[in-house]
Amino acid sequence: MPKITFIQPSGETQEVDATTGVTIMEAAVDAMVPGIEADCGGNCICATCHVYVEKEWLSKLPDPEGDEEAMIDYTADPQDNSRLTCQLQITDELDGIVLHVPESQY
Amino acid sequence: MAEEQTETTVIVGAGHAGGMLATTLAQKKYPGRVLIVGDEPYLPYQRPPLSKDYLAGDIDLDKLYLKPQETYDKAGIDLTLDTRVEKIDRDSKSLKLANGADLAYDKLVLATGIQMRVLKAPGSDLNGIHYLRTISDVQKLRPELIEGHKLVIVGGGYIGLEVAAIAVKRGVDVTVLEAMDRVMERVTGPDVSAYFEKRHRDAGVDLRTGAKVAGFEDNGSGHVSAVTTESGEKFEATTVLVSIGIMPETALAEAAGLDCDDGIVVDEFTRTSDPDIFAIGDCTRHKNLFYSDAKRLEAVSNAVDQARATASVLCGEDKAYDAVPWFWSNQYDIRMQMVGLSDGHDDSVMRGLPDDDSFAIFYLKNGVVISVDAVNDPKSFMAGKKLVAARATPDKNQLSDTSVDLKTLT
Numbered sequence: 001m002p003k004i005t006f007i008q009p010s011g012e013t014q015e016v017d018a019t020t021g022v023t024i025m026e027a028a029v030d031a032m033v034p035g036i037e038a039d040c041g042g043n044c045i046c047a048t049c050h051v052y053v054e055k056e057w058l059s060k061l062p063d064p065e066g067d068e069e070a071m072i073d074y075t076a077d078p079q080d081n082s083r084l085t086c087q088l089q090i091t092d093e094l095d096g097i098v099l100h101v102p103e104s105q106y
Numbered sequence: 107m108a109e110e111q112t113e114t115t116v117i118v119g120a121g122h123a124g125g126m127l128a129t130t131l132a133q134k135k136y137p138g139r140v141l142i143v144g145d146e147p148y149l150p151y152q153r154p155p156l157s158k159d160y161l162a163g164d165i166d167l168d169k170l171y172l173k174p175q176e177t178y179d180k181a182g183i184d185l186t187l188d189t190r191v192e193k194i195d196r197d198s199k200s201l202k203l204a205n206g207a208d209l210a211y212d213k214l215v216l217a218t219g220i221q222m223r224v225l226k227a228p229g230s231d232l233n234g235i236h237y238l239r240t241i242s243d244v245q246k247l248r249p250e251l252i253e254g255h256k257l258v259i260v261g262g263g264y265i266g267l268e269v270a271a272i273a274v275k276r277g278v279d280v281t282v283l284e285a286m287d288r289v290m291e292r293v294t295g296p297d298v299s300a301y302f303e304k305r306h307r308d309a310g311v312d313l314r315t316g317a318k319v320a321g322f323e324d325n326g327s328g329h330v331s332a333v334t335t336e337s338g339e340k341f342e343a344t345t346v347l348v349s350i351g352i353m354p355e356t357a358l359a360e361a362a363g364l365d366c367d368d369g370i371v372v373d374e375f376t377r378t379s380d381p382d383i384f385a386i387g388d389c390t391r392h393k394n395l396f397y398s399d400a401k402r403l404e405a406v407s408n409a410v411d412q413a414r415a416t417a418s419v420l421c422g423e424d425k426a427y428d429a430v431p432w433f434w435s436n437q438y439d440i441r442m443q444m445v446g447l448s449d450g451h452d453d454s455v456m457r458g459l460p461d462d463d464s465f466a467i468f469y470l471k472n473g474v475v476i477s478v479d480a481v482n483d484p485k486s487f488m489a490g491k492k493l494v495a496a497r498a499t500p501d502k503n504q505l506s507d508t509s510v511d512l513k514t515l516t
Binding site: 029030031032034037039040041043045046047067070071073074075 | 173406
């Protein structure tokens with residue numbers, strides 16, 4: 001069972017046991033990770049499941065495309081390692097991934 | 107044993123607003139007990155996919171749930187499902203449930219959602235006439251959407267058109283009868299309506315506007331066989347979907363004497379006329395600090411943002427509801443994202459072209475951007491969210507110029 005670590009802006013960390021076949025957003029929402037708002041429920045409409053991916057893990061993720069790529073740019077504070085977690089499927093290769101929750105999703 | 111009994115909050119309605127409120131309270135470490143009572147047999151679920159991916163069969167039931175049962179268990183949230191609330195007794199601060207039980211509350215939150223607007227016409231009680239609001243409704247409708255069937259959809263709003271797109275792709279012979287002179291008349295402008303009408307017709311939907319239903323014909327055994335219109339036309343049907351809008355579910359609130367006005371009336375903190383009772387989501391006519399007048403909205407964004415306002419009040423933070431609402435619709439490969447309310451606009455600007463299948467309409471009032479409808483144009487939607495929230499007054503020529511970065515506009 002892959003583990004995902006979410007680090008809050010305060011530095012507080014939360015490790016989430018995730019199952020493969022769901023998105024990182026779903027795992028975060030199910031575990032009630034603060035700051036992963038996911039207002040639209042994972043439909044890539046609202047960009048409120050934004051995270052910063054710990055740099056060493058970036059290369060393990062498929063590149064953002066389409067709507068995700070278009071929308072990331074308009075989040076509150078986009079960075080090179082910004083991703084929308086509703087577009088990231090959990091795989092065994094992502095076991096241990098570290099994600100930083102932004103100050104705000106709005 | 108604790109000396110003092112903690113507060114009990116009961117949420118009536120296990121929809122998006124009710125489910126969101128319960129888990130937001132848990133996230134905020136609300137010290138009281140939280141109970142949800144819902145009349146459907148399902149965990150709180152998202153309704154938008156019902157007329158989209160779930161109807162199409164692209165996602166399973168468990169993807170609809172906001173959270174799995176385990177999350178509620180861990181958070182100590184008590185769910186009583188498949189159970190109607192019959193009555194609110196404000197004097198004793200308790201609820202009478204349909205199973206005969208009484209349930210005491212300190213704080214009560216009504217998240218009762220909506221009821222379908224029912225079409226009353228000769229034959230409207232025949233078999234084969236469907237409505238779409240719940241998981242169960244989809245499970246009844248989906249098996250009817252098979253090749254060779256004739257589906258007549260009464261109402262060309264979001265839901266009717268989303269169903270039309272899915273059905274025609276499955277080989278169903280689809281007719282849409284819209285009473286107004288264009289589809290989605292209530293929620294969007296003429297350019298967007300025209301684009302969607304063309305796309306549906308191109309896909310093979312027989313889309314009629316200005317078509318008012320007169321009645322339904324019986325096939326001789328109590329099942330619908332045709333829909334007739336006031337102009338005397340007749341459309342054969344094996345299945346009918348009626349999607350002509352909704353009404354807020356206010357019966358419990360009204361019977362309890364709470365102020366209602368086409369929705370349960372609440373302030374910007376989601377408080378009803380009883381200080382111990384709140385209401386959130388589609389059932390409310392609410393104050394949103396962003397707007398000067400009270401609104402009633404049918405939207406996930408409103409459900410979620412009002413739930414947050416209630417959670418803040420119950421946790422002693424009192425954060426008022428002031429968010430700009432947003433909406434979306436998926437039809438074919440078209441993703442429409444909308445922000446704000448265009449009512450009262452006096453000008454509009456198109457960015458991009460419908461012929462390119464990617465464009466946006468910016469609605470303005472006195473030069474201020476009040477709403478954006480973005481069709482396959484997520485950038486305009488995202489930028490639009492910020493422009494509307496900031497009450498921006500960008501130059502119209504720049505707004506329409508696709509070479510101008512929307513982020514530079516104010």
